[in-house]
Amino acid sequence: MFVTDQLAEHARTQPEKVITSFKGKDTTYKQFLKQAQNLAGYFQAKGYQKDDRIAVYLPNSDYFLVCYYACQLGGYAFTPVNTKLTAPEVEYIFTHSEAKALIYEERFEPVLNQIRPALEHFHDRLQVGGEATLETVISDDSISFHEGTVNPDDTTVIFYTSGTTGKPKGVMLTASNVRAVAQIWSEAMDITSSDRVLIVTPLFHCAASHVFSIPVIYKGGTIVIEEAFSPEQTLNTMEQAKVTIFFGVPAMYSILLNTPKMARLDLSHLRLFTYGAAPMPYELVKKLKALYLNVKVQNLYGQTENSPAATTLKDHYALDKIGSVGEPLPQTQVRVVDEDGNDVPPGEVGEIVVKGPQNMKGYLKNNAETYKTLKNGWLYSGDLGRLDEEGLLYIVDRKKDMIIRGGENVYPVEIEEVLYQLREVLEAAVVGVPHQVYGEVPKAFIVLKEGQTLTAEDVIEYCRPKLAKYKLPAAVSFIDALPRNASGKVLKNNLRTSVGV
Incomplete structure (x- = not known):
């Protein structure tokens, strides 16, 4: 079953369950599925074909995820754009991706006004809060959606990630990649329909979307969305929304632990603190675990190119193996190899390579980099690491100087x-x-x-x-x-x- 099949199943079995909560607006599984179908049907009526790219230039919101699932339903390539980029950086992604449609928020007009020529190739532009609005389309129940045939190898997501050449590379992920990452992370974090994950990191990055949002929806849970991280507001939401899982980069945890309010809140519903993207200092993990004895702490490691899913450090290792990114995830193999692709002994440094159903299809319009990165089913990460005697992985350096x-x-x-x-x-x-x-x-x-x-x-x-x-x-x-x-x-x-x- 693809992630859209699971979404439809949840909409049938728990139609009134809340799937997203954003700025006081709750959307049910039934409503969400219909909105995604309406948007997919809108593009069908316009003659869009599988693999056509839809550029999505939105901040964190429930609409972001509606657009994501609409693309999964129609077989279109959901192409999110980092809202922090400058006009020339946005222009490059628009041009390189050859996206046929643009969905954007009104606040980004000043950026778009600087790159008007790059907008001319869009067949459709839907604005959140404008005249040709996304809201109008997704609420138009007269739109018909016809179930198409989405194949496992169809590209349904393109995340742009900067490469060593300095120009962003379009990482093509397929319908089967998305299904795999939903299965992998939901198993690795024991996600159930009772979980409520708080999203404060950008959804246009694959961590917030693929590690948390998609796996939680896959299991029938709820996504609580904030537009951005704000210590006081994030803590209030964590308590009031009865959040069970929180993800943040180490810098966020440092800020939260230095916010006096945190120690006074009722966070008894929380079961899991997760972090990634950078190492977490020992003292920070120690303080977190001392403050919340019943909350587990879990480290996550992966790259956009593997959806991202490579390894995880579970709670029982949280302090004892603090420098490690853990052991391979379900359905995943991880090795550390030398320049010739041979395994190096435990303790020796080599390049980290990953194999699993979550590995990307390749880089958009960049066969040379694809061939360098994917070899015999293994994804060469460009990260240097070592394995210890227990098979736990440690990142030693970033080969690409990231x-x-x-x-x-x-x-x-x-x-x-x-x-x-x-x-x-x-x-x-x-x-x-x-x-x-x-x-x-x-x-x-x-x-x-x-x-x-x-x-x-x-x-x-x-x-x-x-x-x-x-x-x-x-x-x-x-x-x-x-x-x-x-x-x-x-x-x-x-x-x-x-x-x-």
């Missing part, structure tokens, strides 16, 4: 490309440096051309309109030369060492 800032992936080369646009810059390199709240932030090292001058403020202000806020360099150092090895490769480890990393 920076994780408060749960957001930042790729240095993307920032470097912008820095090289400054006429004063001869060379530039970006590395991640520790930050008390965000875990890591980007720091730029710049070599100026002879006779040129720049300040750190000049550099950051230049980057501001070209990069999303979370990608902006937090610090800039000017140096005489970048350290390089004999083959000319920049030694980023040396740069990290220079700032005490």
Whole structure:
């Protein structure tokens, strides 16, 4: 059964059960299914075919998930757009994906106004809160939806994730990938129809959507949605909505544990704290477990390319194996290999490779990167790690030099490309440096051309309109030369060492 089959089954057996709760509005399974069918039927009537891409430029909301399931029903490729991106970054995704329709919120008009030519290829534009509204379509019960044939290998989701080239890559996930990730995570977290998960991280990232929303709906539970993380509001919702599962990046837990209100709330309904995207400090986990004795703590690891689902560290290891990302998930194999693809012994470092039904179909219009990443059914993660004697996985380094800032992936080369646009810059390199709240932030090292001058403020202000806020360099150092090895490769480890990393 695909995730849409499960949705239809829940709408039949528990039609009045709440599936989503957002800003005081509860939507039942019966209502939600009808809304998704109406939207899918709207595109059918317009002549859309399987694999046509639907760009969804929305913040966290119940509508985001309605759009997701409409695409699953119709076999369209749901293509979410990160709402934090700048106009040029959004334009690239629109153009590269060749999306036929755009669903967006009115507040993003200022961004869209900067890239009007890129909007001309859209056959349809549906706005939340505008004239041709999404609300009108999903509430129009005169629309007919015809069950089509969605095949397991049909692309139904495309998540854009930045790559080492600096340009985002479209990760194509199939109907069977989505079904697999729903099964995998619902089993790994023992999800039932009684669960109520609180979503505060962006749904346009696959963690909030694929690790939590889709698995919980698959089991008939409830998704409580907040537009964004706000400590006081998040805690209020956690208590009032009787949330059973919460997911946050470590920075969020740090903030929550320093919010006095947290210790006073009745969170007796909570059963699971989950985290991912960055390591959780030992003291933070210890404090969390001491404060909530009956709440389990679970670490999650995966990548967009595997839906994301690779390993998990269960509660019984939460403190004893704090540096680990755990053991392979159900239906999943994980190995650590050398440059030739051979397993390395326990304790030795190699590249992490993953095999399972959740592995992506490939990168959209990028066969070269697909062939590098998928080999004989194994997904080569680009992350370096090691296995201990018990088979638990540890991330040692990010092979691709990725920076994780408060749960957001930042790729240095993307920032470097912008820095090289400054006429004063001869060379530039970006590395991640520790930050008390965000875990890591980007720091730029710049070599100026002879006779040129720049300040750190000049550099950051230049980057501001070209990069999303979370990608902006937090610090800039000017140096005489970048350290390089004999083959000319920049030694980023040396740069990290220079700032005490």
